[in-house]
Amino acid sequence: PIAYSPSELLCIYYNETIPKENKQWVRQISCKNYSTVDLFIPPISELQLISSFCCPVLFEKFSLSNILLYYTACLLEQQIIVVSKDPGLLSAIVLSVITLIYPMVWQGPLITVTPESLMECLQAPFPTIVGMRELPDDRTGWLDPFIIDADTGEITLPKLKLEKLPQQKYLLSNIKESFQRFKSGQDQNASKEEGLNLVDTVIEFINSYTSWLIEDNIIKTIANECNCNVVDVLLDDLPKNSTNFWKQLITTQQFAVHAEKMRNLVNEHHDDMNEVLKKLDTLLSEVEKEKISSKKIIEREKKHLADCEERIKTLQQAKESLFGELNKQKTSCPPTKPKKPSKHRRSKSWFHGQFVSAQNKVSNNNSNLKNISTESIAINNNNNNNNNSSSLSPKSNVTFLSSKQKSFLISKSISK
Numbered sequence: 001p002i003a004y005s006p007s008e009l010l011c012i013y014y015n016e017t018i019p020k021e022n023k024q025w026v027r028q029i030s031c032k033n034y035s036t037v038d039l040f041i042p043p044i045s046e047l048q049l050i051s052s053f054c055c056p057v058l059f060e061k062f063s064l065s066n067i068l069l070y071y072t073a074c075l076l077e078q079q080i081i082v083v084s085k086d087p088g089l090l091s092a093i094v095l096s097v098i099t100l101i102y103p104m105v106w107q108g109p110l111i112t113v114t115p116e117s118l119m120e121c122l123q124a125p126f127p128t129i130v131g132m133r134e135l136p137d138d139r140t141g142w143l144d145p146f147i148i149d150a151d152t153g154e155i156t157l158p159k160l161k162l163e164k165l166p167q168q169k170y171l172l173s174n175i176k177e178s179f180q181r182f183k184s185g186q187d188q189n190a191s192k193e194e195g196l197n198l199v200d201t202v203i204e205f206i207n208s209y210t211s212w213l214i215e216d217n218i219i220k221t222i223a224n225e226c227n228c229n230v231v232d233v234l235l236d237d238l239p240k241n242s243t244n245f246w247k248q249l250i251t252t253q254q255f256a257v258h259a260e261k262m263r264n265l266v267n268e269h270h271d272d273m274n275e276v277l278k279k280l281d282t283l284l285s286e287v288e289k290e291k292i293s294s295k296k297i298i299e300r301e302k303k304h305l306a307d308c309e310e311r312i313k314t315l316q317q318a319k320e321s322l323f324g325e326l327n328k329q330k331t332s333c334p335p336t337k338p339k340k341p342s343k344h345r346r347s348k349s350w351f352h353g354q355f356v357s358a359q360n361k362v363s364n365n366n367s368n369l370k371n372i373s374t375e376s377i378a379i380n381n382n383n384n385n386n387n388n389s390s391s392l393s394p395k396s397n398v399t400f401l402s403s404k405q406k407s408f409l410i411s412k413s414i415s416k
């Protein structure tokens with residue numbers, strides 16, 4: 001395998017694409033002095049990694065009161081110098097500011113081991129946190145620094161008074177027990193995991209305290225951003241016994257940057273809310289239109305329903321009247337039942353009676369015909385006599401009845 005020098009290894013690491021938080025990243029690279037070098041990033045946040053590396057060292061080397069002084073100097077953007085002969089210890093103490101002042105972010109230079117070429121930065125008018133192997137003899141041009149001796153655990157305060165934290169007793173009472181347990185665990189060689197848990201407990205409460213310090217003031221700053229004298233407006237509502245601390249904190253650059261960040265978040269939230277409101281307005285207008293159209297449909301259907309009800313009433317009335325008429329007809333003219341044919345056989349006397357009646361009818365008809373014929377003969381004789389008397393010829397003309405005359409006379413005799 002190819003072997004790389006340490007500088008080449010750093011260049012490879014620098015050019016690697018590091019994944020975002022909560023994703024694991026592992027690389028194995030060959031080196032000259034080692035078989036392989038594992039570059040490993042666990043799936044946790046960067047803040048937790050820094051805290052697990054820096055804060056146990058900070059808690060081990062300093063007392064709780066000195067840690068709170070260092071925390072106060074960081075909040076108020078003091079110029080801080082950390083002195084130690086151990087570069088690892090310097091890095092841990094200097095980088096611990098990242099976790100101590102969270103959610104704010106340090107805005108000045110942050111140098112773990114300061115080379116001689118950068119000693120001039122201590123004369124700069126802006127806040128810095130630098131690490132040194134030892135303090136130089138020539139300190140001309142230096143501002144009033146906050147000096148930490150990491151090897152002995154001692155702190156040299158600046159000449160100007162460092163303001164006390166608001167409600168510092170409340171902060172101490174909540175972190176003192178966990179801090180003392182961490183110290184006693186270090187003496188009794190407790191497990192590393194248990195020590196990290198105690199450190200996380202202390203750091204989490206300090207972070208919540210920092211949020212309490214800045215959040216209300218940031219909200220008031222955003223609300224009064226049009227006011228020229230925002231600091232005076234904020235200080236009027238703050239406790240008077242810690243006015244100097246609040247005044248220094250509000251005027252720091254890290255507070256202003258965090259306030260701007262929160263303002264942008266608020267504006268983005270407002271923009272999102274405005275978009276949601278616009279969508280709601282469009283939905284409301286659409287629903288109103290649907291409501292109007294639904295009302296029209298309901299009115300039309302109501303009219304149709306009323307028409308149907310009227311038609312049903314008229315049809316029911318016509319039906320009732322028809323039923324009444326049918327009932328009247330049934331009561332006035334009851335239906336006659338048809339006679340059933342007799343099931344018994346006809347007797348001989350019945351047939352004899354029928355025969356006699358038919359024979360009588362035939363004889364009656366014959367007598368009628370005889371009468372009709374005699375009448376017709378008489379009529380003919382009278383006509384002949386008249387013709388004989390009137391005519392000169394000796395001949396006698398006999399006339400006969402036509403078929404129509406005969407039928408007329410027969411029907412007349414039958415009717416009589």
